Amino acid sequence: MDVLSPYILEYVSKLNIDKDTVNYVLDLSNELVERTKLAEKAPEFDKAGPKLENGEVSLPPGNEEIYREFGKAGLYAIFAPEDYEGMGLPYTLYTGFTEIVSRACGSTGLGVAVQGSVIDILTAFGNEKQKAKYLPRLAKGEIFGSVAFTEPVAGSDLANTKTTAIDEGDYFVLNGQKQFITNGGFSEVYVVLARTDPDKGKKGYSQLLLERDMEGFSVGRLEKKYGLEGSPTAVLNFDNVKVPKENLLGTRGEGLKQTILGLSGGERIGVAAWSTGIAYTAYLEAKEYSQIRKAFGKPIGEIPIIKSKLEKMEKQLDLARKSYVRAAVVKDTGGPWALEASIAKLYASEAAVDITYQNQQIHGGNGITRDYPAERHVRDVRTATIGGGTSEIQQLIITRNIKQKQMKFVGEEGSWEKWFIPAEDYTVLIPKGLVDWEFWGVQK
Numbered sequence: 001m002d003v004l005s006p007y008i009l010e011y012v013s014k015l016n017i018d019k020d021t022v023n024y025v026l027d028l029s030n031e032l033v034e035r036t037k038l039a040e041k042a043p044e045f046d047k048a049g050p051k052l053e054n055g056e057v058s059l060p061p062g063n064e065e066i067y068r069e070f071g072k073a074g075l076y077a078i079f080a081p082e083d084y085e086g087m088g089l090p091y092t093l094y095t096g097f098t099e100i101v102s103r104a105c106g107s108t109g110l111g112v113a114v115q116g117s118v119i120d121i122l123t124a125f126g127n128e129k130q131k132a133k134y135l136p137r138l139a140k141g142e143i144f145g146s147v148a149f150t151e152p153v154a155g156s157d158l159a160n161t162k163t164t165a166i167d168e169g170d171y172f173v174l175n176g177q178k179q180f181i182t183n184g185g186f187s188e189v190y191v192v193l194a195r196t197d198p199d200k201g202k203k204g205y206s207q208l209l210l211e212r213d214m215e216g217f218s219v220g221r222l223e224k225k226y227g228l229e230g231s232p233t234a235v236l237n238f239d240n241v242k243v244p245k246e247n248l249l250g251t252r253g254e255g256l257k258q259t260i261l262g263l264s265g266g267e268r269i270g271v272a273a274w275s276t277g278i279a280y281t282a283y284l285e286a287k288e289y290s291q292i293r294k295a296f297g298k299p300i301g302e303i304p305i306i307k308s309k310l311e312k313m314e315k316q317l318d319l320a321r322k323s324y325v326r327a328a329v330v331k332d333t334g335g336p337w338a339l340e341a342s343i344a345k346l347y348a349s350e351a352a353v354d355i356t357y358q359n360q361q362i363h364g365g366n367g368i369t370r371d372y373p374a375e376r377h378v379r380d381v382r383t384a385t386i387g388g389g390t391s392e393i394q395q396l397i398i399t400r401n402i403k404q405k406q407m408k409f410v411g412e413e414g415s416w417e418k419w420f421i422p423a424e425d426y427t428v429l430i431p432k433g434l435v436d437w438e439f440w441g442v443q444k
């Protein structure tokens with residue numbers, strides 16, 4: 001049984017699934033990770049990196065085959081609707097798949113999380129024709145998807161989006177540039193945020209479904225970056241791309257709202273699960289190394305300060321898993337999932353950065369070399385507190401919710417603070433010490 005199983009099993013009755021289904025999905029994820037030898041190949045993917053040649057992006061040798069194997073095994077189909085060749089299971093189980101892949105390879109885990117985000121966004125906002133066209137192929141891993149929101153001058157501040165999609169009758173004509181797009185150039189389909197009606201303020205944005213082979217779409221460059229070096233992070237250029245009107249996703253004018261909803265749900269919980277996966281491997285490595293490595297005549301794991309670090313890491317991991325599973329369950333069952341997603345994303349990503357750093361520290365000089373994976377985990381997980389909305393933005397969202405919803409602090413329970421939302425008769429759990437309340441002007 002996977003270590004994650006008890007965390008999800010706690011919610012089986014709420015999710016209306018049984019124990020066997022949970023274990024089936026987690027076991028299948030582990031089986032595929034083992035069968036494809038993903039963990040052994042992760043250092044090679046990190047070293048080789050993706051390539052941009054003649055305008056085409058390719059993943060590191062052998063990586064695409066693994067992505068496709070996951071698709072053939074039905075893993076991207078976990079929460080896609082049954083009407084579109086999905087399994088129709090809770091989204092929570094997809095986060096389990098994401099964590100398990102990320103334990104083996106941070107770069108591939110990120111791609112899995114992004115594929116889940118695209119399936120989530122299409123399921124939420126796509127019309128029947130769009131769902132029928134894309135969902136079955138995404139679910140089978142025949143095609144891959146990306147989200148393209150960030151621009152050189154618009155990251156946290158998405159309202160500053162400059163990309164335009166001007167109505168020309170049957171088409172929108174798309175012009176602009178996106179930056180930092182995961183799997184950009186590799187994916188066949190893109191959820192793009194653009195301004196369709198620039199004079200309408202916040203109601204002037206829309207989401208479009210862009211296909212890679214549309215004329216005028218090109219990859220500007222792949223970023224050379226710190227970590228996730230097996231994962232393509234691309235600049236995308238749109239030069240008079242004619243996007244058919246039928247590719248408008250959701251409602252015209254609601255693009256900003258849809259983007260924020262997509263980010264608050266699938267993407268943030270996905271990043272939380274992804275970072276927990278990397279952190280779990282780092283923790284296991286730290287535990288193993290501290291039993292093998294000796295200093296002053298005994299294993300370093302017996303030295304009080306190392307022991308205490310390992311205990312802290314274990315607690316952080318437990319809370320990271322509890323936070324993201326909880327958020328995913330709230331997303332599956334209703335309730336304030338956007339707030340829960342921000343809490344999970346903030347806690348899991350910050351904890352994962354700390355855990356991977358402590359693993360490197362416990363490895364001493366070996367942790368700095370490329371002979372051990374400790375340094376790769378530090379690099380790979382660094383994006384967690386930035387991508388999908390930075391830690392500062394998550395703090396802003398949490399404290400804004402507390403103020404706007406007039407949430408009341410109602411005490412502590414174990415590692416959590418309990419905050420009650422009167423209008424929703426709902427209690428949110430926030431890990432203790434997650435937010436500096438005084439700084440954000442919140443009265444407890």
Ligand SMILES: Cc1cc2nc3c(=O)[nH]c(=O)nc-3n(C[C@H](O)[C@H](O)[C@H](O)COP(=O)(O)OP(=O)(O)OC[C@H]3O[C@@H](n4cnc5c(N)ncnc54)[C@H](O)[C@@H]3O)c2cc1C
Pocket residue numbers: 114146147148149150153154155156157179180181182183228233383386387388389390391392393396
């Ligand atoms: C490896 C990687 C993969 C990515 N993949 C994707 C992807 O697939 N699709 C996509 O669309 N984007 C992607 N991104 C982009 C990512 O989502 C953005 O980098 C992120 O949202 C932050 O935006 P920014 O980089 O413009 O930073 P900025 O918004 O410029 O922020 C700079 C700093 O200012 C702080 N800040 C900004 N505004 C506030 C505020 N109001 N209050 C407090 N602090 C504030 C931020 O927290 C941060 O510390 C990816 C990024 C990376 C690194």
